[in-house]
Amino acid sequence: MSTPPATEATADVAPCCVLGETIDDGLAHDLAKVFKALGDPTRVKLMSLIAGSSDGEMCVCDLTEPVGLSQPTVSHHMKLLVEAGLVAREQRGRWAYYRPTIDTLAAAAKALNA
């Protein structure tokens, strides 16, 4: 996902909120998807690891031990983070590497005036 849903939609939110109107269904769905992806302690841990990585990315092979889960389980969680636009995935040889997508979460939070 090259353009995170929350990022492109953020500009539409502030004016409607100021008027006290509800945001539209499509934007509400996109924002909920971002937050829902982080509504799980394991995915919070994975996101924290990737967002805090000194290399700017992490191999799936280095994500399994810190969360104590198998690689297929970690890959499932990572798929949800990728689909929400929170991380980007790159296959390099045998391993998948993940890096944080800048601004997706920040833009989603700002869309709710946070």
Add this chain to the structure above:
Amino acid sequence: MSTPPATEATADVAPCCVLGETIDDGLAHDLAKVFKALGDPTRVKLMSLIAGSSDGEMCVCDLTEPVGLSQPTVSHHMKLLVEAGLVAREQRGRWAYYRPTIDTLAAAAKALNA
């Protein structure tokens, strides 16, 4: 909830992330609770309405129409937002009033480097 879990825990996160370690179970649980509460389009809309209210608060009686749901259903959604520390509830006579809890969402996002 007078002290949002994400706010008090934020200071613990940055150092651990820099080292590439996982955040602890308790913090991961607290953060996931905040995000999970917003992992639903209706609650995103309700949060947007309250966060964008010109009065700084909204009566439950004014939240039903914008989301097209009954008051019991809206109250159920609001209960989850209150439990996550995202809004504060005050009963005033017949109606409940909700105001956004400053910084809960912003702190949760920052805890993940967003």
